Amino acid sequence: xxxxxxxxxxxxxxxxxxxxxxxxxxxxxxxxxxxxxxxxxxxxxxxxxxxxxxxxxxxxxxxxxxxxxxxxxxxxxxxxxxxxxxxxxxxxxxxxxxxxxxxxxxxxxxxxxxxxxxxxxxxxxxxxxxxxxxxxxxxxxxxxxxxxxxxxxxxxxxxxxxxxxxxxxxxxxxxxxxxxxxxxxxxxxxxxxxxxxxxxxxxxxxxxxxxxxxxxxxxxxxxxxxxxxxxxxxxxxxxxxxxxxxxxxxxxxxxxxxxxxxxxxxxxxxxxxxxxxxxxxxxxxxxxxxxxxxxxxxxxxxxxxxxxxxxxxxxxxxxxxxxxxxxxxxxxxxxxxxxxxxxxxxxxxxxxxxxxxxxxxxxxxxxxxxxxxxxxxxxxxxxxxxxxxxxxxxxxxxxxxxxxxxxxxxxxxxxxxxxxxxxxxxxxxxxxxxxxxxxxxxxxxxxxxxxxxxxxxxxxxxxxxxxxxxxxxxxxxxxxxxxxxx
Amino acid sequence: xxxxxxxxxxxxxxxxxxxxxxxxxxxxxxxxxxxxxxxxxxxxxxxxxxxxxxxxxxxxxxxxxxxxxxxxxxxxxxxxxxxxxxxxxxxxxx
Numbered sequence: 001x002x003x004x005x006x007x008x009x010x011x012x013x014x015x016x017x018x019x020x021x022x023x024x025x026x027x028x029x030x031x032x033x034x035x036x037x038x039x040x041x042x043x044x045x046x047x048x049x050x051x052x053x054x055x056x057x058x059x060x061x062x063x064x065x066x067x068x069x070x071x072x073x074x075x076x077x078x079x080x081x082x083x084x085x086x087x088x089x090x091x092x093x094x095x096x097x098x099x100x101x102x103x104x105x106x107x108x109x110x111x112x113x114x115x116x117x118x119x120x121x122x123x124x125x126x127x128x129x130x131x132x133x134x135x136x137x138x139x140x141x142x143x144x145x146x147x148x149x150x151x152x153x154x155x156x157x158x159x160x161x162x163x164x165x166x167x168x169x170x171x172x173x174x175x176x177x178x179x180x181x182x183x184x185x186x187x188x189x190x191x192x193x194x195x196x197x198x199x200x201x202x203x204x205x206x207x208x209x210x211x212x213x214x215x216x217x218x219x220x221x222x223x224x225x226x227x228x229x230x231x232x233x234x235x236x237x238x239x240x241x242x243x244x245x246x247x248x249x250x251x252x253x254x255x256x257x258x259x260x261x262x263x264x265x266x267x268x269x270x271x272x273x274x275x276x277x278x279x280x281x282x283x284x285x286x287x288x289x290x291x292x293x294x295x296x297x298x299x300x301x302x303x304x305x306x307x308x309x310x311x312x313x314x315x316x317x318x319x320x321x322x323x324x325x326x327x328x329x330x331x332x333x334x335x336x337x338x339x340x341x342x343x344x345x346x347x348x349x350x351x352x353x354x355x356x357x358x359x360x361x362x363x364x365x366x367x368x369x370x371x372x373x374x375x376x377x378x379x380x381x382x383x384x385x386x387x388x389x390x391x392x393x394x395x396x397x398x399x400x401x402x403x404x405x406x407x408x409x410x411x412x413x414x415x416x417x418x419x420x421x422x423x424x425x426x427x428x429x430x431x432x433x434x435x436x437x438x439x440x441x442x443x444x445x446x447x448x449x450x451x452x453x454x455x456x457x458x459x460x461x462x463x464x465x466x467x468x469x470x471x472x473x474x475x476x477x478x479x480x481x482x483x484x485x486x
Numbered sequence: 487x488x489x490x491x492x493x494x495x496x497x498x499x500x501x502x503x504x505x506x507x508x509x510x511x512x513x514x515x516x517x518x519x520x521x522x523x524x525x526x527x528x529x530x531x532x533x534x535x536x537x538x539x540x541x542x543x544x545x546x547x548x549x550x551x552x553x554x555x556x557x558x559x560x561x562x563x564x565x566x567x568x569x570x571x572x573x574x575x576x577x578x579x580x
Contacts, residue, residue: 098561192542205540234547303524314501321502323574328567335579340504352503356494356513357520359501370524375537377527382538415523431541 003028005478008070008164008218015064022069026055026113029071033115033162039481041137042147042157044076045084046116054113067225068111073166075151076117077124078209079198080104083114087200088132089122091326091346101198102233103167103209103226110225118166119153122348123317124174124202126150127420128410131350136407139181140479141445145404148178148420151210155182158212159479165213165222171202172305173399173424175210176436180399180448183438183477185465187211187219190456191431192237194223195230203312204235206305206428214475216437216465220244223458239456247459248466253287255464256392262298263397263423275440275447276398279468283396286467293392295384300377301426302418307361307374308429313351314358320346382430389454394464398423399436399448423450433458437465438474446474489518 003025006014014020030048037043051071058069074080077087079097081104086092100108108114121131129137129152137152139145140160147156151168155178158166168175170188179186187210194209201207209226213219223244230236259280264273284290322328322342329345332338347355361370388395400420410417427434432452439449449468453461469475494514498505505513559572568575 095565098557098564192544231549235542235544237542237544297530300527300530303526306520307524307527318502322567323576324562325565326567330567332577335577336502337504338577339502340498343502344504347503352509353513353516355501355503356497357517360489360493360497360517360521363497363500372537373527373532374524375539376532376535377530379535379538380530380532382541415519 002032004032004161006164007215008213008221009215011070011164012064015069022055022058022064022113023052025069026051026071026115029115029163036160036162036481039138039143040140040156040160040162041135042118042153042160042162043073043116044086044088044119044134044153047083047114050083051113051115058111058113066110067107069113070111070165071113071115071163072107073115073118073154073157073163074104075120075154075166075168077120077169077200078104078167079200080114080117083117085117085200087123088120088134089347089351090133091320093327095325097198099198102195102230104198106225115163118151118157121150121152122351123200123313124150124169124171125313125350125354127173127177127417128405129153129178130407131348133348138407139404140481141183141404143481143483145406145445145483146181148181148404150174151212152178154212155179155184155186158182158184158214160481161478165211165218167226168210168212169199169202170208170210170428171206172309172428173421175212176399176424176434176448176450177420179212179436180446180450181404183446183474183479185213185216185219185475186436187223188427188434189223189227189458190433192235193227193433193456193458195233195236197230197232201316203309204316205312206309216462216469217245217248220248220462242459244458244462247462249463250467250470252283252464252467255288255394255460257283257288257290257394257396257464258293258388258392259290259396260295260298260388261292262295267401267419267422268398269402271442272398272400272402272447275442276396276449279439279449280396282468282471283464286471291392293388295388295426297377297380297384298426301381301429302422304374304377304381304429305421305425306357306418307370308378310354310358311361311371312358314355314362317351317355322346378429381426385430385432393460395452397450397452399450400424403442403445403447427452431455433461435461435465437468438477439468439472440474441477489514489521
């Protein structure tokens with residue numbers, strides 16, 4: 001077994017036993033990246049020299065604790081001091097932040113080795129990583145397929161054994177959906193659990209940092225480090241932070257699990273449904289109570305999302321005007337012309353489309369009909385969840401309607417692509433914690449099981465995921481990087 | 487739901503996006519199809535429903551008003567496209 005194949009937990013064991021140094025691990029992981037990156041294309045920036053330096057400093061310190069010596073990567077919209085943060089956009093192609101996002105600072109302080117920055121759909125707007133302004137990332141299980149998105153680079157790198165863990169973000173499913181497509185763990189904490197400071201904003205009322213790993217326990221460890229109050233993010237609330245690893249118990253006997261009938265209806269692939277139902281049977285076998293419920297407003301979550309998210313995005317992306325950072329069109333003769341041509345040149349199609357939609361939905365005369373209406377429906381969606389969680393501990397469903405689709409297959413019609421997020425978006429509308437774990441394969445492609453919990457009850461998700469992991473081996477399956485390169 | 491080219495042009499001005507002629511048509515079509523889709527929300531009676539604009543029961547968040555070191559000007563200006571005399575430089579405004 002090569003070092004790069006090990007999980008975070010296994011790497012910690014190797015370090016503690018003195019079987020390998022942080023430098024050995026970093027070199028092994030860099031070797032793996034050299035071997036497969038041409039096929040996967042997960043990294044926008046790879047900092048080999050910096051990684052080796054960090055690892056050598058770590059070895060020089062001696063004893064290993066926390067994340068000492070563990071390599072990781074960040075989705076390239078999480079600011080990293082002195083390392084380019086592009087948001088996969090021409091607009092920020094050469095942007096080098098002079099500060100770390102809170103999550104980046106916390107991982108650094110815990111001793112982690114930052115290897116580089118991972119590909120995404122431009123400004124996190126997309127579901128396939130094909131909207132990156134630079135290049136698409138490919139699915140390690142079949143190179144002709146997408147890794148999902150928007151955190152596709154993070155998911156693909158963890159699946160391809162290029163990294164033991166990585167951070168992404170999740171605004172409408174951008175962590176859970178690519179995790180499902182790539183057969184890894186993807187965890188979206190409750191809105192307000194993890195600081196968003198230094199994470200380039202897409203839709204501020206929905207955005208949350210997510211974690212990718214190959215074992216549930218690894219995810220709990222990373223959460224322990226990144227979660228918790230941050231004076232630099234007023235929505236990152238003061239709550240007692242549990243030790244998330246304390247929930248890793250192989251026991252679901254007291255759990256009441258609900259599966260919403262709306263998540264198993266038409267439009268959801270029958271193979272995906274069957275695979276998820278097998279997982280539900282497993283939970284029953286393990287002693288949990290499993291019952292069908294209804295989340296009646298589910299079908300309204302996606303249209304609500306496609307008003308709320310673009311509206312917030314149109315405000316958030318107003319800052320990219322060519323004045324303070326990023327791209328500028330120097331041809332323009334006056335300042336308003338400079339704003340307009342800079343933004344026209346700097347943003348890609350999907351980003352411009354969402355800015356246009358959001359601007360329209362917030363514009364005079366349309367605000368009540370679109371944005372306000374969406375916020376009212378958002379409350380109905382949240383109340384659906386409240387009703388279920390009054391009686392149940394956990395909701396279990398498919399993460400995505402299908403397995404990963406082919407590159408180029410869904411470019412063109414925005415609505416077809418948006419449908420990928422139909423099962424993940426409601427969770428963001430309600431601000432709840434959600435998770436995707438591997439639960440089987442269909443024609444060689446991974447299927448994800450989505451777990452949804454009460455607000456700030458990440459513990460129950462981790463426990464249920466851990467129990468499932470103890471009784472399955474899907475998380476150990478390795479992608480063969482097959483399929484013709486296109 | 488259809489969006490006219492004129493509406494697209496108006497929104498583009500508000501959004502500070504310079505659009506090419508062929509883009510105007512494309513945006514009109516795409517925006518129209520998305521707006522038609524979101525029109526589904528009108529099936530729901532939301533009379534008396536309080537809009538949910540923030541998911542957390544958090545209102546004013548305060549911190550101590552303490553003097554702390556801030557980033558320096560050189561660091562901040564380092565990413566600017568055009569700088570003169572320690573300030574951002576932009577084309578003529580008036």
